[in-house]
């Protein structure tokens with residue numbers, strides 16, 4: 001096959017139902033603070049096994065509110081992972097708190113509970129674990145540690161909507177847990193997020209924080225705390241409602257794409273594929289393989305780009321980001337994170353990815369690495 005394709009790295013699946021509900025919102029004239037955001041947050045909470053869901057304008061906004069609501073402030077320290085998207089550390093810096101990075105473990109790519117257990121310090125206030133790529137981190141052990149040490153627990157489940165471990169959904173562990181619905185996530189609202197919790201007092205604080213610090217009593221110009229405009233608008237929320245209705249279909253699409261990748265790429269000794277434990281049910285957010293360290297990843301990325309296959313290193317370690325220079329980290333501080341980050345490659349992935357695209361991508365990848373046609 002010599003045709004060159006253009007395959008998106010990620011792609012949302014927007015169907016007729018999304019259009020229909022967006023039309024309904026437009027026709028209703030209620031563009032904010034309406035029934036769709038309420039329906040969306042309730043259903044997300046129910047799926048995560050939580051009592052309350054509070055829809056907000058992004059996952060980052062949700063994380064920021066969680067940090068604020070749990071009383072983490074200036075000079076406090078929170079344990080979190082350097083192998084993540086920038087938002088999980090930024091939300092701490094917004095409040096003047098310091099991310100205390102701890103290295104990850106090789107298998108699930110989340111915070112290593114054994115290393116976390118060694119952490120001490122008078123300013124340590126909390127822990128903020130992330131389920132990376134949709135795979136549950138060792139959240140049970142981390143939650144126990146948090147409980148025994150009196151640490152607050154904020155669960156970043158922004159990449160793990162729909163994943164579970166031993167039947168327990170991700171997003172059910174934190175005092176506050178946060179989902180995100182950016183277009184590349186498992187389901188989308190355009191921009192959007194939901195914070196979930198079981199604590200009614202905390203839920204009330206979230207509702208107030210997202211809505212300019214207003215009280216729940218409905219008095220429009222009464223503000224009881226410093227709040228934000230972190231509301232989710234109705235157009236976005238209606239897309240989310242439609243996506244939840246189609247959640248099984250979307251999940252099945254990702255499952256099909258995952259299975260096709262696993263089948264095509266199994267058995268190569270230069271490649272480590274994403275895996276899940278026997279007790280886990282992972283709904284992958286991205287499909288990330290790990291190349292043997294001897295492989296020149298930059299060249300593979302360029303070769304693939306040249307044939308219309310976008311790929312990306314995922315993630316670039318947070319502790320080495322220029323934005324975090326003030327934290328004073330240097331290369332070598334978190335060896336597992338750095339070693340793994342140097343070999344990751346995210347391949348095109350979505351519920352819409354056709355099998356022939358998977359074949360195209362995997363053939364080109366094999367060719368780029370081995371020089372041989374994979375067919």
Ligand SMILES: *Cc1c(COP(=O)(O)O)cnc(C)c1O
Nearest residue numbers: 058059060085087158159180182
């Ligand atoms: C996507 C994501 C977020 C939130 O992203 P938004 O774009 O603000 O919705 C937070 N943490 C992680 C790990 C993420 O992947």
